[in-house]
Amino acid sequence: MLEGMQEGSGPLAGVRVVDFTWALAGPGCTLFLGMLGAEVIKVETAQYPDAMRRGAYSVSGDLDSSPTFNSANLNKLGLRLNLRRPEGVQIIKRLVAVSDVVVENFRLGVMDRIGLGYQVLRQVNPTLVMASSCAFGSTGPWRELAGYANVFNAMSGMGSITGYQDGPPTELRDSIDMRVGTNLTFAVLAALYHRQRTGVGQYIDHAAAEAITRHLGDAVMDYAMNQRVTPRRGNRDPLMAPHGCYPCKENDTWLSLAVGTDDEWRALCLVLGRPDLAADPRFADGAARWAQQAELDSIIGAWTCQRDARQAMQELQEAGVAAIPSFSAKDLFEDPHLRARGVWQDVEHPKLGTTHVQVPPWRLSATPASVRRHGPLLGGDNDYVLCQVLGMGAGEVERLAGQQVFE
Incomplete structure (x- = not known):
């Protein structure tokens, strides 16, 4: 274990992961594995570091x-190698031989071209679990096409049901990547459990777009x-009504509200100061209310716009109605409930100073x-990986450095 890094006590303590992921989807998977206690070694090259290192923030x-890079790569160790050099490829093979999992999300064929595909690595480590995630999977006519989150969103069908009825499909952006990463984590954990029972490793062919399609649910x-195509409904629900996001008193503040039962509807009417609505035949049951959503939105919006979002939430929740403000990032950091839960943790970073990161959910x-340390510096843990994990001596490391293997 690297000096200064707390020993992991999570369920994956003792598992070592070689991480070739980049952007957000792949690192989201290895982030979770690290939070669960695995030792994650992130491999990068100076020529092509993770794109998030140059992120907008x-x-x-x-x-x-x-x-952005730091928050997506917490707990990980950083190994910088020149994989254009055969010596760099050999170092990876040595590392895989003493590891449990390899995760990568390059375009199809990249790992094979650099000599680190599954068929090669399984010879090095027959019990290896290797997960490869690309936009559309490793088979099919689209297998070599490129994709980012907006592409996953579009091809998955998620965009077609997201947005307002009279508007275009809407991108979900970063949340798409994190859903892909979470889905991939599940597959890796399943493969590790299988290996624990049988001693057999395996290859995971993961298609990011298909992972998002799993979230469509009723639409599929x-x-x-x-043979019905689900339309975009904005904030409306296919069953519940009223169901929406309503403007509140302060500028650009909103309240999300949902009513799922007749009892909740009657409670809402009392909070609104409109008990007459509960007896109105237009709103007699869920189906009737669903047909009158525009009228309900107008009534509720007239009430919420006179109130602070948290005040409205308190009144509604006390009556048993599901309602909560639509949080901004500022709200998330200041919310007393999340602080009481210990959701935010201060982590010291060598370059950024004190950073505020979210703990495991x-x-x-x-x-x-747990969060045990900051994200890796580029090649910041080369000495630990080379000398302690792989047992290299100072002379071997110096010789390889002279051959530009660590550039």
């Missing part, structure tokens, strides 16, 4: 000063069973997940 041109089933009682 970087405080300078320094590749080690990107808050409705077409499969009824799970609270495991016996094997807690």
